[in-house]
Amino acid sequence: MRTLTVDLGARSYPIYIGGDLLSDRGLWARHLAAKQVMVVTNDTVAPLYLDSVLANLSDKQVETVILPDGEQYKTLDSAAWIWDRLIHARFSRNACLIALGGGVIGDLGGFAAACYQRGIPFVQAPTTLLAQVDSSVGGKTGVNHALGKNMIGAFYQPLAVIADTSSLTTLPDRELSAGLAEVIKYGLIRDAAFFGWIEANIDALLRRDPTAVGWAIERSCRNKAEVVTADEHESGVRATLNLGHTFGHAIETGAGYGVYLHGEAVAIGTCIAADLSVRLGRLDPVSAARIRELLQRARLPIRLNWELSPLRMLELMAVDKKNVDGRLRLILLQAIGEATLPLEIDGETVRATLEHCLAAA
């Protein structure tokens, strides 16, 4: 087991990465002082891992909420259901919530914990690659709105992140690839050496070689923890973690939540961001081609497989949280390993990029 720390003063917390952590009773006991524990999970993860987690909680008052699997259930209604259950069970503000699942469960469970009685402790137990390398770390919680991803939420840090790499053995191939989109992102925005390592090891990652996967998770979490420590509330550098996400969120909203996995939409968005960076003279075309190639090798989509007009895409992008006073703001690449958030972007170039990237394949 490796331990990293997200350093946020009084709200600092550990990230544990290793095999068989979900059944490590000593590890759980270290973070569960509460007598009342709610486990929030979904109907894909529950049959696989819920019993392992519950076995550590035999001395607690335990409630379990099992939601349907999928981004389309990351809603205020699901959060309200969790609150109903917490209130009916008379859970106090010393109760602890465990979010057992992927990014949807982590974001939703974290938001429910953030707002129940103005905040109760919670533990992230991510079971997908995407959640282990990205969404479980850093305290961003929230739910979607019909008009935009994560529009309602809170910055709320967990007590701990328990990333059991053994859980990746049951992960569908498509979800593994979706997680790799975020792994590749860290290389792109701030870690060129890691990008090179992923290029060299993509086949090992795809066949789930434990050493390769473990190292990819650790290096990703280290990058994420450094960025979050520097800028917890995204007033600056943290925004670079959203490379490809403005496009990606628009694609998810436009296609309907659940059609594309988040990581798939981010992969397409990353290609659009790279194309735009080239058109604006910031990124060289050879690097853009390298990015597309690595995403393809990771078995990720690099273009939409359905028609979306540039105008509709711009409408969908207009609700993005990075926008300021109605002006679009996008993360661009200067080079592989270097991201930037320019104050102004030429609208004509954005339109030209979308015309090119959204044209029928």
Added chain:
Amino acid sequence: MRTLTVDLGARSYPIYIGGDLLSDRGLWARHLAAKQVMVVTNDTVAPLYLDSVLANLSDKQVETVILPDGEQYKTLDSAAWIWDRLIHARFSRNACLIALGGGVIGDLGGFAAACYQRGIPFVQAPTTLLAQVDSSVGGKTGVNHALGKNMIGAFYQPLAVIADTSSLTTLPDRELSAGLAEVIKYGLIRDAAFFGWIEANIDALLRRDPTAVGWAIERSCRNKAEVVTADEHESGVRATLNLGHTFGHAIETGAGYGVYLHGEAVAIGTCIAADLSVRLGRLDPVSAARIRELLQRARLPIRLNWELSPLRMLELMAVDKKNVDGRLRLILLQAIGEATLPLEIDGETVRATLEHCLAAA
């Protein structure tokens, strides 16, 4: 105009108290850097004060949400409506929300601001005595649940509190008295001299003498600010601000939101807390009588006017946020000016108190 400060490091903010502040354009300009502003208010306050506030915002993109007046609208549905309006208007996370109204609008508007895009700036513009002396200060935001008051919420501090004492001229008598319940509370929990001053000046307060009312607001806010500075997230002394509130919340929930004003329920709850404190040998009976007398002189109810069984009351109290692991926790009085939160309270004595205080008058 008097200015107090709630001292919370980087999240410190001013409380302005004075006449005609809602139309003080310079004061508003000092805190509204945003180009997009949403005003949340209700249909009682809007005809009286909305135009005064909007006159300061002529250079902004402004959206207005006018909710029905009443505690029964302090719900997650109302918050969701505010979020819908913010998203449809394409408001960014640099937008500012102004909560113009009483405690319901302040708590609800603050919660909406806390969760929109994980938090946007907001200004409290309280127009009732209760909101000016209590709910607008300290960052407690939230909405009610059918089973309990304020069960869903956030600690989220405003940019500023603008308490325009002129707005009290239009306040109904019943609401003035409800506000006095919280004013009296500060005397009871930590400021015996202030309690004596209220006893001497209750008639001036009831006839809305501006000097007396202004002083009562300032002294109340000073007490509140000191407590919040010492314990922002209510891990200790802040809980004493909830004197009478566990009983009061149960009464509000049991009667149905909107039947009793919050301050009225707190007045009844304060009498119950005083009775319990006497039965437990903590408070002398003469002080308890003084408390009941002052509340009555403030034209507040000191008993329920309908039948509520002690058992039902205990059920309603079981969801209180101060409870720990299923054990009831209550604020008691040692003396006028001194509150305490004991770890254990004898259940038999609580039942005897409820039998006595809830018996038909």
